Amino acid sequence: MAASGTLLVFAGIACLALCAFAMHSLMPREGKPQSAWTSTETRSTVVTLALLVFFVFGIGLFVKGVFA
Numbered sequence: 001m002a003a004s005g006t007l008l009v010f011a012g013i014a015c016l017a018l019c020a021f022a023m024h025s026l027m028p029r030e031g032k033p034q035s036a037w038t039s040t041e042t043r044s045t046v047v048t049l050a051l052l053v054f055f056v057f058g059i060g061l062f063v064k065g066v067f068a
Contacts, residue, residue, distance in 0.1 A: 008065025015058025019051055 026035050026047065038044045 005065045005068060008061050008068070010065075012058045012060070012062030012065060015054055015061060019055045019058060022051060 026038055028034065028038075036043075037047050
């Protein structure tokens with residue numbers, strides 16, 4: 001695997017890990033106030049769409065690094 005492929009794989013894994021961390025930190029929990037990122041329906045929708053795009057981008061980087 002070339003150096004660029006390795007870099008793409010690591011970038012894809014980093015994107016997926018950051019997306020998973022963001023999703024985990026935005027989940028509602030008992031005893032904690034609601035996040036400012038999810039306080040309104042519009043903000044929640046924007047955050048959800050951004051995380052979905054980031055997730056697909058991470059998968060794309062990973063697949064391109066493995067198969068290219």
